[in-house]
Amino acid sequence: xxxxxxxxxxxxxxxxxxxxxxxxxxxxxxxxxxxxxxxxxxxxxxxxxxxxxxxxxxxxxxxxxxxxxxxxxxxxxxxxxxxxxxxxxxxxxxxxxxxxxxxxxxxxxxxxxxxxxxxxxxxxxxxxxxxxxxxxxxxxxxxxxxxxxxxxxxxxxxxxxxxxxxxxxxxxxxxxxxxxxxxxxxxxxxxxxxxxxxxxxxxxxxxxxxxxxxxxxxxxxxxxxxxxxxxxxxxxxxxxxxxxxxxxxxxxxxxxxxxxxxxxxxxxxxxxxxxxxxxxxxxxxxxxxxxxxxxxxxxxxxxxxxxxxxxxxxxxxxxxxxxxxxxxxxxxxxxxxxxxxxxxxxxxxxxxxxxxxxxxxxxxxxxxxxxxxxxxxxxxxxxxxxxxxxxxxxxxxxxxxxxxxxxxxxxxxxxxxxxxxxxxxxxxxxxxxxxxxxxxxxxxxxxxxxxxxxxxxxxxxxxxxxxxxxxxxx
RNA sequence: GGAGCCAUCGCCAAGUUGGUAAGGCCGUAGAUUGCAAAUCUGCUAUUCACCAGUUCGAGUCUGGUUGGCUCCUCCA
Numbered sequence: 001x002x003x004x005x006x007x008x009x010x011x012x013x014x015x016x017x018x019x020x021x022x023x024x025x026x027x028x029x030x031x032x033x034x035x036x037x038x039x040x041x042x043x044x045x046x047x048x049x050x051x052x053x054x055x056x057x058x059x060x061x062x063x064x065x066x067x068x069x070x071x072x073x074x075x076x077x078x079x080x081x082x083x084x085x086x087x088x089x090x091x092x093x094x095x096x097x098x099x100x101x102x103x104x105x106x107x108x109x110x111x112x113x114x115x116x117x118x119x120x121x122x123x124x125x126x127x128x129x130x131x132x133x134x135x136x137x138x139x140x141x142x143x144x145x146x147x148x149x150x151x152x153x154x155x156x157x158x159x160x161x162x163x164x165x166x167x168x169x170x171x172x173x174x175x176x177x178x179x180x181x182x183x184x185x186x187x188x189x190x191x192x193x194x195x196x197x198x199x200x201x202x203x204x205x206x207x208x209x210x211x212x213x214x215x216x217x218x219x220x221x222x223x224x225x226x227x228x229x230x231x232x233x234x235x236x237x238x239x240x241x242x243x244x245x246x247x248x249x250x251x252x253x254x255x256x257x258x259x260x261x262x263x264x265x266x267x268x269x270x271x272x273x274x275x276x277x278x279x280x281x282x283x284x285x286x287x288x289x290x291x292x293x294x295x296x297x298x299x300x301x302x303x304x305x306x307x308x309x310x311x312x313x314x315x316x317x318x319x320x321x322x323x324x325x326x327x328x329x330x331x332x333x334x335x336x337x338x339x340x341x342x343x344x345x346x347x348x349x350x351x352x353x354x355x356x357x358x359x360x361x362x363x364x365x366x367x368x369x370x371x372x373x374x375x376x377x378x379x380x381x382x383x384x385x386x387x388x389x390x391x392x393x394x395x396x397x398x399x400x401x402x403x404x405x406x407x408x409x410x411x412x413x414x415x416x417x418x419x420x421x422x423x424x425x426x427x428x429x430x431x432x433x434x435x436x437x438x439x440x441x442x443x444x445x446x447x448x449x450x451x452x453x454x455x456x457x458x459x460x461x462x463x464x465x466x467x468x469x470x471x472x473x474x
Numbered sequence: 475g476g477a478g479c480c481a482u483c484g485c486c487a488a489g490u491u492g493g494u495a496a497g498g499c500c501g502u503a504g505a506u507u508g509c510a511a512a513u514c515u516g517c518u519a520u521u522c523a524c525c526a527g528u529u530c531g532a533g534u535c536u537g538g539u540u541g542g543c544u545c546c547u548c549c550a
Contacts, residue, residue: 019490050550165477165546239550269550320486323499365488369497379513445508463512
């Protein structure tokens with residue numbers, strides 16, 4: 001028998017560890033908060049992966065006609081940023097603005113749609129201060145002699161419910177930050193008072209200092225989302241490494257401050273390894289997006305980075321990247337065949353199949369297989385009937401649908417294959433192709449093959465199609 | 475030490491409530507083409523790390539073994 005006509009979105013919740021039907025806290029609206037970067041350095045592949053994962057989520061929700069609000073924060077106050085300020089002599093704003101700008105630019109190059117709200121920690125200090133005061137009044141937070149403010153984890157009966165990590169043994173306690181004044185070993189800092197030498201700190205009713213990392217997100221969520229009596233937002237997203245302690249602590253603060261849970265769903269993306277090794281600066285294999293973009297077009301990187309399910313670990317290597325590029329090439333070759341024309345409506349069955357796949361916790365593999373099928377079928381039909389206008393219009397509409405949902409196939413197809421070739425070279429190639437075609441008409445195959453060799457020596461591949469001779473950069 | 479994840483064709487990778495292994499790359503045979511490329515068609519895992527169990531039936535459930543990995547400390 002048929003399975004349920006269950007096209008409704010299901011997402012995997014890291015807290016309950018299972019796929020759950022997505023039911024937004026406010027009908028037809030979806031609120032997503034993504035833990036964004038700490039802006040002390042350039043964005044690396046891991047940032048891209050996270051960004052891309054939740055970009056797909058947002059696009060899928062939009063395609064399902066949800067009114068989506070995405071917030072992604074920038075942590076612009078933090079020890080590492082302060083260190084950079086001291087090292088470079090630049091101001092905090094100079095440094096953070098620089099990295100925020102380049103982060104956004106690079107993510108846009110990867111086709112990531114900007115978040116609707118992009119709060120900065122330094123712009124949310126009032127919300128943080130009132131959150132802390134709220135907790136101090138309830139005696140859930142406490143100030144120690146240095147001025148630091150800690151969260152009393154023993155006051156939250158549900159502490160541990162997010163990550164299921166209950167670290168009680170002594171082995172663990174020894175690894176946690178030491179402070180004799182802490183009530184419990186697990187207590188974490190909500191606010192760090194500034195040392196005597198430190199210049200970057202903010203005045204509050206409890207002490208002069210700066211916010212703890214976990215606090216920022218809680219405060220920003222409360223500030224920017226209305227929520228309901230049960231939850232502040234629908235989905236809280238971030239990297240798998242943030243589940244503990246970051247999200248655990250966020251959830252605890254918010255729960256105690258507001259009396260309800262922070263987020264209905266929690267989702268986490270997997271990590272990026274480079275050639276089988278964990279990507280890290282100490283291993284020297286860290287990979288900045290800006291460097292990758294010098295070699296590969298953003299869409300090619302996007303196509304590769306989204307091709308593996310967001311919860312799996314991603315093993316980045318050039319061979320796989322080139323393989324995945326072949327899939328994109330096929331999509332664009334098809335687009336070439338139907339250009340120019342005006343798109344009509346996408347094929348309903350195709351559209352539904354893709355939406356069904358993406359609704360199943362963003363099953364990109366099934367979506368890609370569906371695309372392959374569409375490409376193959378369309379090419380087949382085009383072979384049979386190269387001038388079928390209705391088919392061309394529908395095919396183009398299919399591709400435009402993919403562009404909106406997955407961010408793939410949006411370029412003008414001829415330029416896609418000519419990325420990085422300058423006008424002068426283009427003219428040379430066109431002239432050579434013309435010369436070759438003349439030779440072919442005269443059946444001077446020796447000459448035409450010689451010209452083809454000359455063209456391929458330039459790194460260009462040519463194809464004689466029903467629609468004429470076309471060329472691609474290899 | 476504690477918490478958890480993963481292991482499917484040469485490579486990448488799907489596989490919700492168990493029912494008899496998607497798709498891509500590569501390879502190969504053919505159609506088409508002056509040739510090549512592109513495009514299309516066919517073929518390519520009796521089998522899912524290993525062992526045992528539950529079941530009429532298991533890649534999918536249970537127990538164990540082996541081998542990778544992550545978190546518990548800043549981290550997407």
